[in-house]
Amino acid sequence: MIYFGDTAHLPYGTKSPATVRKLTVEHLLYLGRRGMKCAVIACNTASAVALQSLRARLKVPVLGVIAPGAREALRRTRNGRIGVIGTATTIASKAYELALRRLDPELKVTARACPLFVPLIEEGLVRHRLARIAARMYLKPLIRAGVDTVVMGCTHYPLMRGVLGKILGPRVYLVDSATAVRLETERKLGELGILRRGQGRGRASFFLTDTGGSFPKVALRFLREAPDRLIQVRV
Amino acid sequence: MIYFGDTAHLPYGTKSPATVRKLTVEHLLYLGRRGMKCAVIACNTASAVALQSLRARLKVPVLGVIAPGAREALRRTRNGRIGVIGTATTIASKAYELALRRLDPELKVTARACPLFVPLIEEGLVRHRLARIAARMYLKPLIRAGVDTVVMGCTHYPLMRGVLGKILGPRVYLVDSATAVRLETERKLGELGILRRGQGRGRASFFLTDTGGSFPKVALRFLREAPDRLIQVRV
Numbered sequence: 001m002i003y004f005g006d007t008a009h010l011p012y013g014t015k016s017p018a019t020v021r022k023l024t025v026e027h028l029l030y031l032g033r034r035g036m037k038c039a040v041i042a043c044n045t046a047s048a049v050a051l052q053s054l055r056a057r058l059k060v061p062v063l064g065v066i067a068p069g070a071r072e073a074l075r076r077t078r079n080g081r082i083g084v085i086g087t088a089t090t091i092a093s094k095a096y097e098l099a100l101r102r103l104d105p106e107l108k109v110t111a112r113a114c115p116l117f118v119p120l121i122e123e124g125l126v127r128h129r130l131a132r133i134a135a136r137m138y139l140k141p142l143i144r145a146g147v148d149t150v151v152m153g154c155t156h157y158p159l160m161r162g163v164l165g166k167i168l169g170p171r172v173y174l175v176d177s178a179t180a181v182r183l184e185t186e187r188k189l190g191e192l193g194i195l196r197r198g199q200g201r202g203r204a205s206f207f208l209t210d211t212g213g214s215f216p217k218v219a220l221r222f223l224r225e226a227p228d229r230l231i232q233v234r235v
Numbered sequence: 236m237i238y239f240g241d242t243a244h245l246p247y248g249t250k251s252p253a254t255v256r257k258l259t260v261e262h263l264l265y266l267g268r269r270g271m272k273c274a275v276i277a278c279n280t281a282s283a284v285a286l287q288s289l290r291a292r293l294k295v296p297v298l299g300v301i302a303p304g305a306r307e308a309l310r311r312t313r314n315g316r317i318g319v320i321g322t323a324t325t326i327a328s329k330a331y332e333l334a335l336r337r338l339d340p341e342l343k344v345t346a347r348a349c350p351l352f353v354p355l356i357e358e359g360l361v362r363h364r365l366a367r368i369a370a371r372m373y374l375k376p377l378i379r380a381g382v383d384t385v386v387m388g389c390t391h392y393p394l395m396r397g398v399l400g401k402i403l404g405p406r407v408y409l410v411d412s413a414t415a416v417r418l419e420t421e422r423k424l425g426e427l428g429i430l431r432r433g434q435g436r437g438r439a440s441f442f443l444t445d446t447g448g449s450f451p452k453v454a455l456r457f458l459r460e461a462p463d464r465l466i467q468v469r470v
Contacts, residue, residue, distance in 0.1 A: 008254050009244055014357075016447020019243050088449065116365070119354045122249075130351070130372075133365055212251020214323065 001204045004031060004233075008209035011118055013087025013154070017049035020089065024050040025057060030233070031207075032058055037194050040185055041065065044153045044177065045087050048095035061188055068184040069151050069177030070099035074107070076173040077149040083142035083172075084111040086153030087118070096153055110145040114138040114154075121156045122218050131163050139167050151175040159221060205229045236439045239266060239468075243444035246353055248322025248389065252284035255324065259285040260292060265468070266442075267293055272429050275420055276300065279388045279412065280322050283330035296423055303419040304386050304412030305334035309342070311408040312384040318377035318407075319346040321388030322353070331388055345380040349373040349389075356391045357453050366398050374402050386410045394456060440464045 047064030091113040189195040282299030319331040326348040424430040
């Protein structure tokens with residue numbers, strides 16, 4: 001597996017759709033030239049604004065996180081009221097609303113951008129009072145709307161599952177789009193007959209546009225082991 | 236005045252020195268080709284890691300924010316204990332410590348990175364409880380060290396002056412490096428005999444590497460008027 005992290009430009013969540021699209025297309029074309037059997041756009045912002053451009057330019061299947069997350073939310077909701085939280089650009093793109101309404105036009109969707117969550121997570125403050133207060137502030141309109149399902153529409157947010165779950169209560173289902181896209185990728189590769197059937201763990205390489213920043217520290221929080229094989233890619 | 240905002244890559248505060256240096260040199264060479272009489276690196280992170288590279292490459296005077304801020308702190312302190320707050324990269328660079336100790340090796344400097352301040356400010360939450368709690372958390376080691384002067388080592392932080400002042404108390408002087416560099420620029424231009432002597436206000440153009448993002452909204456908080464003349468620069 002090649003993990004490509006555009007650390008020189010992150011975060012994408014506050015950038016314009018045109019910039020995110022340009023960067024994502026460049027990086028995927030770069031990976032395409034190195035050979036790959038499938039691409040997963042494991043970023044909600046990039047999925048929200050760049051997926052169509054990417055599919056038009058690449059010959060391999062390209063999966064985003066929006067559609068799998070929306071389908072999982074639809075499977076889980078009982079009252080048809082779904083909350084979506086994400087970065088400023090993901091929420092402004094209305095990608096989840098569109099995907100959900102395409103599945104069922106009757107759904108009531110309440111979306112909220114949560115720009116403090118990413119820095120709180122990257123600071124390791126997910127159990128701090130700051131995380132609770134920020135989460136209560138951001139989730140208020142979702143609770144008021146009576147949602148029974150909330151899509152964590154940013155790959156960072158599952159690290160805040162604890163505090164989000166406590167504020168929303170046990171009756172609200174939290175959709176982790178990462179899990180949804182993992183299952184979708186497995187299904188897609190199986191369908192195409194290109195799923196790896198080997199024993200043991202695969203290998204991961206980390207291609208970064210800036211290897212000098214906080215990536216190793218932040219990656220440790222997600223992977224629960226230090227990432228090796230960091231490869232600097234020219235920005 | 237040309238304001239150049241690298242909005243496609245911001246924030247710089249979490250990137251590696253090599254990346255910040257590369258971007259800053261590229262942008263200044265671009266501005267140099269358009270003609271300018273003086274460059275101000277109005278970003279603490281870029282000043283901290285890129286100033287020497289820039290001075291070696293440009294023929295016009297290049298001013299950073301670190302040295303003027305350090306000199307102002309030295310003028311203000313009575314007990315020789317100075318606090319510095321800034322982004323992760325600025326603090327990791329130790330640029331303020333070095334500048335201060337070069338002025339006076341006896342100074343006791345306590346530095347602290349405050350990665351939540353920029354997103355809090357960009358969200359307009361400077362009067363929110365979240366800002367107070369984050370500030371108390373970050374300032375604790377400075378208060379414990381008995382500092383009587385604190386350098387706001389990030390161009391965003393003066394917007395949090397209210398909450399910082401309340402937590403530090405009236406006996407602690409807050410150095411705004413923006414004011415310090417403004418005075419230094421005026422002095423430098425006067426010395427070189429190239430200070431504009433016209434009546435009325437100057438004109439400002441805004442060159443941005445991404446005009447589509449939140450710049451107009453955030454700029455409004457700083458300028459207290461909407462910025463016009465936004466010009467998209469190719470990233």
